[in-house]
Amino acid sequence: MDRLIKTDVHAVDVFFVRGQKCGRAFKLTNLMHTMSVAVCLTTSDPVLFSVLKPFSIIPPLTTSSFTLVLNEPCDRPPLSSHPCTILVRSSMLPTGKAHQDDLHRLFSKPGPHIFKDATIPISFVGPHVAEFLLSPSSMSLEINFLFSKAISWCDESQLTSLLRLAMENGKSHFVSALIEAGADVNDRGPEEESFISLAVKSGNADAVQILIESGCVINNEIDRFLHLAAAMNRVDIMEILCLGYPDISLNSVNSQGQTAVHLAAIQGQVEALQFLVSIGSEVDVTDRDGWTPLHYAAHEGHIETSEFLLHHSVYAKYAVTKEGKTAYALAVEKGYSDLYDMLHVSDSLHRAARIDDVHTMKSCLAQGANVNRTDQNGWTPLHRAAFKGHMESVKLLLNYGARIDLVDGTGYTPLLRAVEAGACRLQCILWLMGLKLALRA
Known part of the structure; x- marks a missing residue:
C-alpha cells in the first residue's frame, strides 16, 4: 500500500474576496478497513496559509473535513507562478487514540511509518482574482492557467463584466477564454457601448474578429466603429468590420454630424480615406456646422490629406461653412501657406x-x-x-x-x-x- 488517505479534490480552490479572510473546506478519507489513521497537513507557505486542525485522527473508512484558511485578509490575491500546496502525510494508528503532542512527535520523525499521500495545489479563484489578472500590475505573471481557473467560478454577469474590463485594459488576449466561459458578447453596459467598440478602441484586430465570429451584433443607429478605426488609420480593422457586417452604415454620423471620412480628415489619415472612398463613403458630405472633410484637413494643415480630398471631391473646394468660410479661408487663418496653392x-x-x-x-x-x-x-x-x-x-x-x-x-x-x-x-x-x-x- 502506497497511501492510507484519499483526497476529494485535485486542487483546493480558494474563492478570493478582497479584504476578507478567505478559506476552503476539503475532505480526506481513510482507506483502511480496520485501522484508524493519523494525518498531518502542512502548507508550503505557512505564513500565507494555515490548515485548521493540522493533526487529526480519521477512523477506518471514514471521511473527515478540513479547512484551509488565508491567514490575513488581502486587497490583492497573493498569486505566484509557483502555487502553494498542502502536503498530506499519514501514519497508521493501531490504538485509534493519541493526543496532539503525540501526533506532533509521530510526524516529526521521518521513517517508513510516514506515508506521503498527496500534494494538493492551492488556487485562488473568483472574479476578484480575474480582475487582478486583467490589471496592468499582473503583466509579469504567467497568468493564462491562473486566469482560466479564476473565471471557472464566475457566473455570466461576472464574466461579462470581466470581458468589458479586459477590453478597457487592453487585455484582449483573454477575450476568447471569457466568451467560451459564457460572457455575453452583446451586453452594452450602462453607457450602451458595445464590446466591438471597445475592441476597436484598443486597436486589437484579433479581438474584433473574435467578437464578430462570436455573434456580436451592431446597431447602426448608435455604433460608430468606422469612425474609431478611421481616426486611428486602422484600415485592417475597417476591412474586418466591413466584411463581418456587410450592412454597416458607411456614412453614419456622430453627435457632431461627422462621418468616418470627417474623422480621418481631422487626423490626416490618408490610408483610411483611401479605403473609405474605395468602398463608397461620401467625400463632399457636410457636418452640422457645414464643414466638409476638406475644411477639417485644411484647418489642421494636412497637405497630403487635402490633396487626396480635392482629387475625389466635386465641390468641397468651393463649399462654405455656416460661418461662410471656405477651406482656403481656414488655411489662411491658421497660416498654412503650403495649402494656398x-x-x-x-x-x-x-x-x-x-x-x-x-x-x-x-x-x-x-x-x-x-x-x-x-x-x-x-x-x-x-x-x-x-x-x-x-x-x-x-x-x-x-x-x-x-x-x-x-x-x-x-x-x-x-x-x-x-x-x-x-x-x-x-x-x-x-x-x-x-x-x-x-x-x-
Whole structure:
C-alpha cells in the first residue's frame, strides 16, 4: 500500500474576496478497513496559509473535513507562478487514540511509518482574482492557467463584466477564454457601448474578429466603429468590420454630424480615406456646422490629406461653412501657406490663364502657385492659355517653368490643345513647336 488517505479534490480552490479572510473546506478519507489513521497537513507557505486542525485522527473508512484558511485578509490575491500546496502525510494508528503532542512527535520523525499521500495545489479563484489578472500590475505573471481557473467560478454577469474590463485594459488576449466561459458578447453596459467598440478602441484586430465570429451584433443607429478605426488609420480593422457586417452604415454620423471620412480628415489619415472612398463613403458630405472633410484637413494643415480630398471631391473646394468660410479661408487663418496653392491660388491662375489676365497670373505665381498644377480634367494653366491662343500668358507660364510635355486627362499636351483650337492659334502653335524642337535638340 502506497497511501492510507484519499483526497476529494485535485486542487483546493480558494474563492478570493478582497479584504476578507478567505478559506476552503476539503475532505480526506481513510482507506483502511480496520485501522484508524493519523494525518498531518502542512502548507508550503505557512505564513500565507494555515490548515485548521493540522493533526487529526480519521477512523477506518471514514471521511473527515478540513479547512484551509488565508491567514490575513488581502486587497490583492497573493498569486505566484509557483502555487502553494498542502502536503498530506499519514501514519497508521493501531490504538485509534493519541493526543496532539503525540501526533506532533509521530510526524516529526521521518521513517517508513510516514506515508506521503498527496500534494494538493492551492488556487485562488473568483472574479476578484480575474480582475487582478486583467490589471496592468499582473503583466509579469504567467497568468493564462491562473486566469482560466479564476473565471471557472464566475457566473455570466461576472464574466461579462470581466470581458468589458479586459477590453478597457487592453487585455484582449483573454477575450476568447471569457466568451467560451459564457460572457455575453452583446451586453452594452450602462453607457450602451458595445464590446466591438471597445475592441476597436484598443486597436486589437484579433479581438474584433473574435467578437464578430462570436455573434456580436451592431446597431447602426448608435455604433460608430468606422469612425474609431478611421481616426486611428486602422484600415485592417475597417476591412474586418466591413466584411463581418456587410450592412454597416458607411456614412453614419456622430453627435457632431461627422462621418468616418470627417474623422480621418481631422487626423490626416490618408490610408483610411483611401479605403473609405474605395468602398463608397461620401467625400463632399457636410457636418452640422457645414464643414466638409476638406475644411477639417485644411484647418489642421494636412497637405497630403487635402490633396487626396480635392482629387475625389466635386465641390468641397468651393463649399462654405455656416460661418461662410471656405477651406482656403481656414488655411489662411491658421497660416498654412503650403495649402494656398491647391485650395485657391491655382484656381485663380487657371482662370487668369483662360482670360489672358497676365497681371493676376503674376500675382498668383508670386504667391507660390504651382505653375504645373492640374485641374479636374488634367489641364495645366499652359493647356488653357495655349487652347485660347494667349501668347503673352503662354510666354509668362513658360518663363515660370511650365512644362510643355504634360498631358491632360485625354492625353493632350498644350501644343495639341492649341492645334485642336484651329488656325487662329497659329502663332501659339508655332511658338510651342519651336520650343519643343529646341528642347529635343
